[in-house]
Amino acid sequence: MASDSDFDEVSTRIRETQDLLTSVSERVRAERDQLERDFPKLHKFEGKPIKLDIGGFIFKTSLETLRKDTDSMLASMFSGRFDMKEQEDGSYFIDRDPTHFRFILNFLRTGKVIVPHDTIAREELLLEAEFYNIKPIIDKLNEPTDSQSAIQAMGSEFSSSTLMKTEDKRVLLSWLSGKMNWRLIYKASRDGFRAANFHRCCDNKGETISVIHTTGGYLFGGYTDVPWTSASGVYKQSSQSFLFAFRSSSLGNTAVKATIVNSDHAVIHNSSYCCIFGRGYNINIHDSSNTNSISSSNWSNGEYYSYPPGVTSNKYWLVGQENFQTQDIEVFGH
Template identity: 35%
Template sequence: MEQTLKKKDQKQLNKWLNGMKAFELLYKASRDGCSNTVFHQKCDNKGPTVTVFYNTSDCVFGGYTSVSWDSTNTYKVDPTAFLFRLYFKGSNSPKKYPTTNGTNAIYGHANGGPTFGAGHDIHSFNGTVALSGRSFPLNGSMAPGTTYVMTGDNAATLACSSLNCYDVEVYSVKDGSVLNEDPWRPVTDSNPKVLKSEIETYSPIDGVKVGRVNILLVGAVGAGKSSYFNTMNSIFRGHVTSQACSGSAEHSLTTNYRKYKVRSCETGKPLKFRLCDTRGLEEAQGLDASDVVAILDGHLPDKYMFNPAVSISPDTPGYKKSPATEDKIHCVAFVMDGCSVDVFPDKILQNIKAIQQKANQRGIPQVIILTKVDKACPYVEEDPGTLFYSSAVSELVEQVSQLIGLPRAHVLPVKNYEKEMELVEDVDVPALISLRQMLRFADDYLYNFLDEEED
């Protein structure tokens, strides 16, 4: 059962809290039971919280405190605490009610639920309240105006004087993302038409017999490798596509090695690069470093079917024993889910490090495609155009840079097309910037190859 607090209501709370906050659901009466014991188990000593009541008169109201709930049967001082109303009889009607001086802001009621103010302004319930039909007839009380400044409002105008509630929720309030005035990564070319044109006219450097460059996408299952190709394909096709299989699954949805072409919607001709998709990295099975070596060196043909139980060898059907430079990988892109950085599996990290070592031995440049960054920042989720202004994304880039051991400039955050039905320019721009950077790095690889040939 998911939280009830809507995104726009979180935005309203953020205005009152003077910042961007993250709301994590700690307690939900309809899920956890309406009980003082469960409330204290889940909410005591958790720092700042927001409590929200949803009553049967279609009023949504509650309170915020920056101090922790406890079971000491004592009042707490909190000058930042406030009561609030979000909806009145179903209509959006936000209003904030500050505390008078901060004393008696909340009460750590051992035998009760969330309790605000002396008197009490809002006392939710005592003991355990059973569900009656679809609601909880809370046995507490409301006398707002004792500790909080109601500016003419009262229990009737706050909540229709009703504590008969469909639900009671308590959220942990943590520091979230903020938007910087200046971009953390200045982008001079943010026009998607200019970026598209630059990529459409791209051609590998002269002097090397390479008609197009190969970019290898490597990442854990579900990181967004195939979705990244679909995003790039969508941009150049002119509408959202799903050519590569993508989605959520226990094991990799990619079973073949694919050298995907991206075609210009104007000419229909393939552009001069390939996005090479592989099986996802897994802790127990999937692509390993030895398999990747065969790919890096150009031994595998397009559409090669992976067999997790058998490693690739010169005896593998279709194995190219004498690959040309055009068959090899010219840039490696590690695709990482921005939501899983804090819990990244050690086994998969070890695989990535092993692949890095093999790529470094061959002088192959590497980048990180950081996907799902919109999930890391509510601002970016609402407006992808804020990606390069988001402090949360900037911190994530720094974290991934240190985890993988690549410079920040090699970490390229993107939002793949997932829920959208039509193209969005602010989604296109970071994706195009990431692709352009990989093409430039691929040229660096070719320049090194050319230097060696000339020497």
Template identity: 30%
Template sequence: MLNLNSPDDNSNRNSLQDPVSLNVGGEIYTTTLDTLTRCRDSMLGAMFTGQIPVLRDNAGNVFIDRDGRVFRYILNYLRSSSLDLPDGFSELNLLRREADFYQIHPLLEEIRHYEASVALGLRGGPLGAMVIVNFDSKVRVLHFNLRHGPENYELCTCSVRAFTVDLFCTWGAFLALLCERFSYRTSQGLTSPQPCNLGQSRLKLEWVPRPDELPQDQYDKQRYRGLFVINLEATRSDDTINMHQGPCEITNMQTFVEELLKVSLAEGFKVDLVTPDTAEILNCTSLRLVKG
């Protein structure tokens, strides 16, 4: 027999005390109110702050008539803010449906990223895979004529900063991901960088952000190109995964290092060596990452 507590019943809130026991589709879980209300705007947040009624089973456990097996992954996400799935996890559709039912939007976003990684063949990968990156930047001074009229020219000077990243990776699929994540913008539009060698183990990126004082035609004349990060977001329609791209320009090396670390750590890499100072990783000249 199930008992229904009204959200207006003060005894409902008083009865919700740590630890909380839940019966989810026949599976019993024990956790805390803090964990269950971690996402306040979710259905669980509403249930365990007294905004909507809760059901109880004969043993007094809060009862939720949903799939009990995948709820463990939802609960662990609320505990750690990390989506941890076993290798070969085959119930992603069910997990996404349950996360949507509970309206846990950050978890839905994590699932979308997970699907994108699966689509690119990145889940798993060889342990001990290594990424070695060297960073460099130089200031160049340009002189150009700025035309004000038919015979009226002004000699102008402008400084630009040229960035270079030389990256070596022993895992080809990860290098392919980087080529998907970063793109050059030229006068012809966005284009993906390509590995430097047939073995697809080395990637060299060179770009120059255009300063405001440098006219676009002069920038193009120098054959400079900008570098953009492409934020991949996967959405599913039936069995099709669609990638939506939102380019954002990289105007300094710190932003590039931050994006590189974001992608690398998400794929299981760990920082192994930072030169010259570990405490200044965003300003480093070289970096080594190892997949753990």
């Protein structure tokens, strides 16, 4: 025979079940009411391509594509829960850089994560993926890559440089196609600014990178695969040499590369000078360059090394004038 306590327990469980059913019923009713309210907003997206204005560039896609990643901001925007305002041309404006949006859109279309190899582009895309909350792209970009490992290794190898910033090293690595194992073989403020000091440290050391810092604050240099020698005014041929600037008179802090145009006159070897690039003395570092203003840069109408992007005819674009004085020089050998 059941006791009073048994009846009390059954009654309690019945009330708990009723409360649960009431709660579920209210939640279902609320969701139904929300769907009814959202349906007019949802309906306006149906049956036509969605036109997105991303920072002034138009992209067209389907509603299905935009909702593909249910956790993304785009799926939320076009869920029908928000009163999205169309522009006059029927597009929906999002104030973001459009450069890498195609990676976002192509992932939503195909489900495949494809990202750029360039390290700067990867960082920019990561910012966009985080903004749109596209987790698969975020996860892919946060995976360690060979290029990222190379950058970390290069940062360690170039730690002895007091002239280059981390970004300078990263850009230089990309221009060198990830070639590693560079070592500081000459630093003018340590080894001396005389041409004899340069050649004592740098001659016959294989390919080199020369980085020059002027008293005006400009930072630039050159790469050559031709080992330096103490010859007397001899032109050396190279199809691989290039010049670069991290900070220049015309382009400020924009990093630029100037490729070889006339391979027969890539560099000049002269024991009375330090490094000379180009027949027209695109870069010419003179003996005792820290105590005089004889060192020079003249682009000679781009006959020997190309004008970099953003410069078309200013032959003194590098330091703003033909002659300059150096503050320090670093040479890395390989």
